[in-house]
Amino acid sequence: NRFTFDSVRIDGFEWADALQLNAQLDDSVYDPAFRLIAELGLPLSIGTQVRPEPALAHEPMLDRGCELTGSDRSSRRPIALLNPFGGNDALKGFVPQKFDDLVPLMRALIEEGYDILICPTGSTWGSRARIEDLRERLPEDLRGYTGVVPDPATSSAPTTVMRDIVSLVGQVELVVTIEGWMMHAAFLNGKPYRLLLMPATGERDRQPWGRAREQHVWRFQGDPALDSPPCPERPRRAAWLTLLSRVNDPLWSDTLLAVAGSPDRDIRHAALHALGRLGRRDLRPHFAALLDDPSWTVRALAAEVLLERYPAGNEGGPERRTLAGYRAVGMVPHGGWETVAHLRSAALPALRATLHDADPVMRREAAMVLERYNRRLDSPNDSGSIEDLGMDGAPHEP
Numbered sequence: 398n399r400f401t402f403d404s405v406r407i408d409g410f411e412w413a414d415a416l417q418l419n420a421q422l423d424d425s426v427y428d429p430a431f432r433l434i435a436e437l438g439l440p441l442s443i444g445t446q447v448r449p450e451p452a453l454a455h456e457p458m459l460d461r462g463c464e465l466t467g468s469d470r471s472s473r474r475p476i477a478l479l480n481p482f483g484g485n486d487a488l489k490g491f492v493p494q495k496f497d498d499l500v501p502l503m504r505a506l507i508e509e510g511y512d513i514l515i516c517p518t519g520s521t522w523g524s525r526a527r528i529e530d531l532r533e534r535l536p537e538d539l540r541g542y543t544g545v546v547p548d549p550a551t552s553s554a555p556t557t558v559m560r561d562i563v564s565l566v567g568q569v570e571l572v573v574t575i576e577g578w579m580m581h582a583a584f585l586n587g588k589p590y591r592l593l594l595m596p597a598t599g600e601r602d603r604q605p606w607g608r609a610r611e612q613h614v615w616r617f618q619g620d621p622a623l624d625s626p627p628c629p630e631r632p633r634r635a636a637w638l639t640l641l642s643r644v645n646d647p648l649w650s651d652t653l654l655a656v657a658g659s660p661d662r663d664i665r666h667a668a669l670h671a672l673g674r675l676g677r678r679d680l681r682p683h684f685a686a687l688l689d690d691p692s693w694t695v696r697a698l699a700a701e702v703l704l705e706r707y708p709a710g711n712e713g714g715p716e717r718r719t720l721a722g723y724r725a726v727g728m729v730p731h732g733g734w735e736t737v738a739h740l741r742s743a744a745l746p747a748l749r750a751t752l753h754d755a756d757p758v759m760r761r762e763a764a765m766v767l768e769r770y771n772r773r774l775d776s777p778n779d780s781g782s783i784e785d786l787g788m789d790g791a792p793h794e795p
Contacts, residue, residue, distance in 0.1 A: 401429045412436075424602040431606060443607030445587045452585040453563050474542075475570035477511040479503070480579045481531070481593070482523030485757050488597035488661055490575040492522060493530065494628060495595075498619045500534050502573075502593075507542045511571060516562055516579070519549035573615065576603060584612060591615035594631035596661040626658040634664065641667035647675050654683075662692035662755065669695060673702040681707055685714045688723060691755040696747070697727020715746070722747040726763075734766045741770070 402418040404411060413419045416436050418429050425431075434441050442448050481499055483489025491499045506513055515528050525548045532540050546565065549558045563582055566572055572583040572590040576598040583590040589611035592604065605612070619630045629637055641664070644653065649671070656668040669687065672680060687699035700723035703714070715723075722744035725737050737744050748770075751763035 399426070402433065405433065425606045426603055427606040441607075442587060444609030445589060445611055448587050451567055453567065453582060474510055474512045476514055477506050477571040477573050478514050478516065478565050478569040478579075479506075480516045480572070480574040480577070482516075482518045482520065482527070483575060483595070483597060484518060484520070484577055486597045486755065487520070487522040488595060488628070489577060490523065490595055492628065492660065493527070494623055495619065495630075496531050496534055497623060498617065498630065499531065502615070502617060503535060503543070504539060506573065507539050511542075513543045514546055514565065514569070515543060516546045517548040517550070524548065524550060581605060584608070593617075596628055596631060596634055596663075598631045626660070627656055627664055628659055628661050634661065637664055638667050641671050644671040645674060647677070650675060650677060662695060665690075665692070666695050666698055669698055669702075673698070673706060676706055688715065688750070691753070693726055693751055693754050693756060693759050696723050696750060700724040701727070718743040719746050723750075726751060734762055737766060745770075
């Protein structure tokens with residue numbers, strides 16, 4: 398998410414280095430592109446300024462495939478396009494256990510005078526069936542003010558459906574969305590939007606630069622009764638993480654085990670980190686089972702606890718060099734895979750587990766590392782060991 402320009406040529410002259418367009422100078426993901434536009438002296442559209450033409454190509458399609466069954470369309474109520482579901486991560490949006498947090502927001506939009514069009518994502522957690530579950534939670538007299546955009550998963554041409562959704566962004570009066578691509582599409586079209594911050598929401602630097610008053614975070618207080626196991630929206634999630642970082646009392650053990658069932662990988666990680674600090678000997682099987690967790694960070698933490706808290710051996714579990722492979726995967730950020738390669742076969746179980754990780758970037762890069770390893774493997778005898786990797790995360794020179 399830190400895109401820069403390797404090369405910018407104008408009239409045969411190279412400008413990327415001279416203008417520092419090959420470097421990230423600001424936290425915003427918009428930084429290099431906006432600086433290039435400014436250097437070229439081109440108009441920079443920000444906020445809700447009227448664009449001379451659409452920034453993203455679209456054609457009118459509000460009357461095609463989008464049903465608003467109960468609303469009187471002749472009255473032309475303004476339309477709010479609602480995108481409540483995450484793309485490649487369900488927790489970027491609302492999951493069923495949090496639908497009751499979304500219902501009051503939908504009711505508020507309807508009472509403000511909006512009709513609501515809800516966008517499916519084509520994923521299992523953002524399907525038409527999920528939307529119908531959500532609509533069922535609205536009072537019956539309000540459901541008619543909601544409609545559904547065609548589902549990409551059931552379309553014969555899903556890319557066309559996505560273009561239609563981009564077109565809707567350019568036509569509706571308000572976009573209400575989780576952090577993701579629709580937020581950027583709304584900004585580029587100069588549309589008012591309200592941003593919903595959910596557990597897997599990206600940091601503030603992902604949000605558009607130059608937002609206007611009508612383009613803002615829509616803060617809401619989730620119902621704590623829905624947090625079992627905890628899956629709080631992002632602002633309240635920070636309080637959970639702070640609390641878990643301070644737990645040191647063994648009396649919290651059972652509570653931490655319950656919290657460790659959270660679908661939010663960061664809360665799960667923090668609860669397990671607290672359990673590791675408590676050092677209960679009977680939790681060894683629990684941490685060994687976590688080597689199958691869907692999150693690479695949790696798998697790495699489980700391996701670290703097993704290595705450091707149970708140094709006498711693993712009682713029939715994975716070898717210590719295999720655990721070191723899981724820990725090493727957790728020590729390197731995205732793009733630092735060359736350090737793991739020094740572990741050779743010891744890292745293979747961890748890399749293979751990462752092929753099924755919840756993080757798509759980790760899945761992709763683990764596949765690349767495994768491919769490079771397989772190409773270099775010229776003998777069934779592998780002399781690599783954990784000592785090949787500096788445990789400070791720095792790769793050794795070949």
